[in-house]
Amino acid sequence: MEYKFAEIEPRWQKYWEENKTFKTEDDFSKPKYYILDMFPYPSGAGLHVGHPEGYTATDIISRYKRMKGFNVLHPMGYDAFGLPAEQYAMQTGTHPAVTTNKNCDNFRRQIKAIGLSYDWDREINTTDPHYFKWTQWIFKQLYSTWFDEEQQKGRPISELPMPDEIQAKGKKAVNEYIAGKRLAYYDNAQVWWCSSCKTVCANEEVLTDGSHEKCGNQVIRKNLKQWLLRIPHYAERLLQGLDDLDWPAGVKDMQKNWIGKSTGAEVDFQINGLNEKLRVYTTRPDTLFGATYMVIAPEHQLAEKIAAQEKKSDVEEYIKTAALKSDLDRTDLAKEKTGVFTGRYAINPVNNKKIPIWVADYVLMGYGTGAIMAVPAHDTRDFEFAKEFDIPITCILDPKDAEGRDEILAGDKCWTEDGEYINSSNEETGLNINGLNKEAGIKKTIEWLEKNDLGKATVNFKMRDWLFSRQRYWGEPFPVIHWEDGEVSLLDDEELPLLLPELEKYTPGEAGESPLSNATEWLHVTDKNGRKGRRETNTMPQWAGSCWYYLRFIDPKNDEKIFNPQKENYWMPVDLYIGGAEHAVLHLLYSRFWHKVLFDLGIVSTDEPFQKLYNQGMILAFAYETSAGAKVSQDLVKERDGHYFHKETGEELKQIVAKMSKSLKNVVNPDDVIANYGADSLRLYEMFMGPLDERKPWAENGVKGVHNFLNRVFRFFADTTNIGDGDEAKEVAKLLHQTIQKVESDIENLKFNTAISALMVFNNLAIKKGKVTKQTAETFNKILSPFAPHLAEELWSIYGNKQTLAYEPWPQVNENLLKEDSFEYPVSFNGKMRFKTELPLDMPKDEIEKTILSDERAQKWLEGKEVRKFIFVPKKIINVAVG
RNA sequence: GCCCGGAUGGCGGAAUUGGUAGACGCGCUGGAUUCAAAAUCCAGUUCCAGCAAUGGAGUGUGGGUUCGAUUCCCACUCCGGGUACCA
Structure with missing residues (x-):
């Protein structure tokens, strides 16, 4: 009997669709399992074989969990706002919604052809007003929340305590005070501007070479009014929360690095001859005795002010150059240390010594206090700078047995490790840490600083406020009106969603404003008292819609509420979330932030959204290069006896592994794979290639291999003359139960490649034996079904069953057979x-x-x-x- | 520079807590079937020596611990990802 996948697969896909086989009911009596894919951006290019990797993995688990009796929530949707549709609109005038819907239709068709068991009644599209109504609503919640440091908790802005002195200053002061506390605020921000995309980019969208990650164009600095979110207020919570999550250690590390917590102290230095103090942040207050100079950032408000008369022009010049430099190329800055002496001195509080104050751009305004005390003997950056400008280097930490001790003691080499303090006491100030080690030295110095009111222990985070607006059309509009008297107000819930206006042209407005500034009718509003206002013309970044979509899947059609709280309480948290490692920091950190705010406000029931996270590895392709290292396009390569040759030059080529790319012509489209081998073969190969979390190359011959396996399964098990009655042969029964056990534990551990291998081993034995019982055949079919569901449904019906096998109980292992x-x-x-x-x-x-x-x-x-x-x-x- | 991950046949990859290295698949070789091919089926396939029995070597490199190391420890090489003057 022939395996006609092209006939079998569409037939079962139709059956599942017509019977709503995978519709998820909110049956609270059953144990739940919420398994989620990172939803795709529906690009015009359609799916490539990288998408179905994660989707197949989650689908196998979904089908397995259903058979294990779980109520499974397994939804799909589209993260459909974004720049490409808008650029296409600029070129052609086609409304982005039209392009987006077309792309979504294509994605849906492609995804359905893989036979994934999504509940399509729950499909989400971030550009759907029924959806972004609630994205806007969440923005309102952020705007109306402040963070209570003491309770480490977000609270409604109505509960914000108002200091009397602010109250006394009047309404404007009160509003400003409140604005300073909101999690969402509107302010002038130095932003990266991409003149090619005509939009601002978040810091994290700018690559280290100063180019925009989306278009490769060099970005420049610009000062613009922007919406920002105070995510650093949640830094500690976001850091602590990682501990209890079942996430890859690498992702946790990246988030920890990004949050960048450091502990140290702030110390005040008196400025000689001025009634000003210079506050610095340091993680090494223990090295105060080794501070031989100070540095302030060029943007520091004291920079110009403290410059001595004869140095004023030098300092001004330097500040100007530094500002210009950062516009042009940041990376050049890292190569060589530059700076200028201000002619001014500060008093080191531990020994009352005068030390020079410099301005240098290796100190950043955005971190700590924008000023440092420099300890060249024990900090590599300060050491480089001191060498460059001939500043004294005083060693105060004896490295003891370390190599190069003499050089270190002489100040010719930098030592950043632990040791024993020397030259670290002063009778006048009463501080003495000589003989202590680093840990004890830090502790004692901080105690001394705090006692003498010169400084205090401080915690700092690298994480910055999140720039939350873009100058684009195709994004969620902010539900915000700026009034002519300077007041800012939000739309009422009843006025949501605020829709995007229809536009003739999608090109940006004057001075880089969003295209929305061209929508005159939409833009201007008047309140009932005749006061005039202007709508916010920025739109939200693409992160907004993807920040909370997992919550909407719980109750996607609810127009009254963001979701029904009982349903949320039942389904959350997401039990397993699978997606690419490229979202390790931003998407996952932003989502966690919003989720924690919603948790604090009592809107969601869990502190964290994603209990278990897993990253699928990237799927690569074979590519070919000449001995000179030039890459050769796939269509110019000829294979002969396992060697590869250039079709035109005949040169032998080396097979390498590279990312799929249009230029190499090695992109694989799942539609083609399905047409040639079927969806079950595609699914099986995606999983059989290797471990889910590793990067691995696509090989057409590998698809043939798994296709051949399915062929052998079908030919043997669909032929009822091979299926008999009576007792199963002992060898077959034993291997069958070993296979059940292996497949089950492999699915639980996301080791699909070895599960498939076990299924192959059993199939080989069955064919060798030539006959198995019907019970054996049905059992094998069940454990195969999560991997190759179309084929399994077909066999199931050949065995006379009338219903889908999607909800058949998973086979029990008979331990007796394994003894x-x-x-x-x-x-x-x-x-x-x-x-x-x-x-x-x-x-x-x-x-x-x-x-x-x-x-x-x-x-x-x-x-x-x-x-x-x-x-x-x-x-x-x-x-x-x-x- | 720093942090994380990886390296196993011709190829993708397997190997509970240290316990038969190379499961499974691809490719290749030989055979059956066929007029022939494709498809299918059977056998073999880490490398070296040997007709064979068999022996030797072998999991990036160099050391170490152990009765025994792909697995643990130390030092290093190469590849991939993240990050970058964060005081």
Whole structure:
């Protein structure tokens, strides 16, 4: 019987759709399992074979969990706002919604052709007003929340305590005070501006070479009014929350790095000859005795002010150059240290010594206080700077036994590790940490600073406020009106969603404003008192819609509420979230932030959204290059006997692994794979390629391999003359149950490649035997079904079943069949396996020793040698150490 | 520079807590079937030596611990990802 996948697969896809086989009911009595894919951006290019990797993995688990009796929530949607549709609109005038819908239709068609068991009634599209109504609503919640440091919790703005002195200053002061506390605020921000995209980019969208990650164009600095979110207020919570999550360690590390917590102290330095203090942040207050100069950032408000008369022009010049430089190329800055002396001195509080204050751009305004005390002997950056400008270097930490100690003590080499303090006492100030180590030195110095009111222990985070607006059309409009009197107000809930206006032209407005500034009718509003206002013309970034979509899947059609709280309480958290590692920081951190705010406000029931996270690895392709290293397009390569040659030059080429790309013509489209081998083969190969979390190259021959496996399965199991009655052969029954066990534990551990291998092993045995019982056939079919569901449904119906097998109970392992009473031991001599022998499991060790040592095959290895040790590990190995 | 991950046959990859290295698949070789091919089926396939039995070597490199190391420890090489003057 022939395996006609092209006929079988569409038929079952139609059956599932018509019968709503995978519709999820909110049946609270069943145990739940919420399994989520990172939803795609529906690009015009359609799906590539990287998409179905994660989707297939989650689909296998979904189908397995259903058979295990779980109520499974497994939804799909589209993260459909974004720049490409808008750029296309600029070129052609086609409304982005039209392009987007077309792309979504294509994605849906492609995804359905893979036979994934999504509940399509829950499909979400971030550009749908029914959806972004609630994105706007969440923005309102952020705007109306402040963070209570003491409780470490977000609270409604109505509960914000108002200091009397602010109250006394009047309404404007009160509003400003409140604005300073809101999680969302509107302010002038130095932003990166991409003149090619005509939009601002968040810091994280700018690559280290100063180019925009979306278009590669160099970005420049610009000052613009922007919406920002105070995510650093949640830094500590976001850091702590990682501990209890079942996430890859690498992702946790990246988030930790991004949050960048550091502990240290702020210290005040009196400025000599001015009634000003210079506050610095340092993680090493213990090295105060080694501070030989100070540095402030060029943007620091004191920079110009403290410059001595004769240095004023130098300093101004430097500040100007630094500002210009950062516009042009940031990376150049890292190469060489530059700076200028202000002519002014500060007093080191630990010994009252005068030390020079410099301005240098290696100190950043955005971190700590924008000023540092420099300890060249024990900080590599300060060391470089001091060397460059001939500033004294005082060693105060004896490295003891370390290599190069003499150089370090002489200040010719930098030492950043632990040691024992020297030259670190002063009678006048009463601080003495000589002889202590780093940990004790830090502790004692901070105590001294706090006692003398010169500084205090401080925590700093690298994470910055989140720039939350873009100058684009195709994004969620902010539900905000700026009034002519300076007041800002939000739309009422009843006025949501605020729709995007229809536009003739999608080009940006004057001075880089969003295209929305052209929508005059939409733009201008008047309130009932005749006061005039202007709508916010910025739109939200693409992160907004993807920040909370997992919550909407719970109750996607609810127009009254963001979701029904009972349903949220039942389904959350997401039990397993699978997606690419490229979202390790931004999407996952932003989502966690919003979720924690919603949790604090009592809107969601869990502190964290995603209990378990897993990253699928990237799917790559083979590519070819010449001996000179030039890449050769796929269509110019010819294979002969496992070697590769250039079609035109005949040169032998080297096979390498590279990202799929249009230029190499090695992009694989799932539609083609399905047409040639079927969806089940595609699914199987995606999983059989290797471990889910590793990067691996696509190989067409590999698809043929798994396709051949399905062919063999079908030809054998669909042929009812191979299916008999009575008792199953012992060997077959045993392997069947071993296979159930293996497949089950492999699915639980996301090791799909070895699960498929086990299924192949069983199939090989069944074919070799030539006959199995119907029960064996049905059982095997069930454990195969999560992987190759179309084929499995087909076999299931051939065996006379009328209903889908999607909800058939998962087979139970019969432990009795797995019991062994003997084991074939590998026998080693000095660790080298020499022969095997079957021994009963209940044989005592001394008897085993006797049996082995008298075995004829052992004599060769024992001859003339003494048995020094006899190692016997039950059910593992026998090893004889001779010598 | 710093942090994280990886390296196993011709290829993708397997190997509970240290216990038979190379499961499974691809490719290749030989055979059956066929007029022939495709498809299918059977056998073989880490490398070296040997007709074979068999022996030797072998999991990026160099050391170490152990009866026994792909697995643990130390030092290093290469590849991939993240990050970058964060005081």
